[in-house]
Amino acid sequence: xxxxxxxxxxxxxxxxxxxxxxxxxxxxxxxxxxxxxxxxxxxxxxxxxxxxxxxxxxxxxxxxxxxxxxxxxxxxxxxxxxxxxx
Numbered sequence: 001x002x003x004x005x006x007x008x009x010x011x012x013x014x015x016x017x018x019x020x021x022x023x024x025x026x027x028x029x030x031x032x033x034x035x036x037x038x039x040x041x042x043x044x045x046x047x048x049x050x051x052x053x054x055x056x057x058x059x060x061x062x063x064x065x066x067x068x069x070x071x072x073x074x075x076x077x078x079x080x081x082x083x084x085x086x
Contacts, residue, residue, distance in 0.1 A: 010047025014056075022055040024062035027069060034060070037073045 013032060014022065022029065033041050033048065033056045040060055043053045063069045 010044075012047060012049040012052055014052040015049055019052070022052070022059045024059040024066065025068065026059075027063065030056065030060055030063060030069065034069070038070050039072065 024030070033046055033053075035041055040057060043050065046053075048056065060069070064071050
């Protein structure tokens with residue numbers, strides 16, 4: 001059986017930093033709410049408040065549309081060594 005992940009105490013990172021607006025161009029801030037395959041992490045895992053989670057979702061969707069971050073990364077498309085084909 002797979003082990004359950006143990007997450008730290010949940011708190012809203014954005015409320016603590018007193019952030020009023022989440023910009024879609026700030027990728028370092030958005031990566032906190034994305035998984036390894038660039039999927040949006042749910043509130044129950046990240047601990048963000050409902051208001052900030054909605055802003056994060058909107059910012060991530062805008063960044064995807066502007067091609068700043070990818071939609072989803074597949075395991076099949078990832079190349080382990082890019083110099084194999086040369």
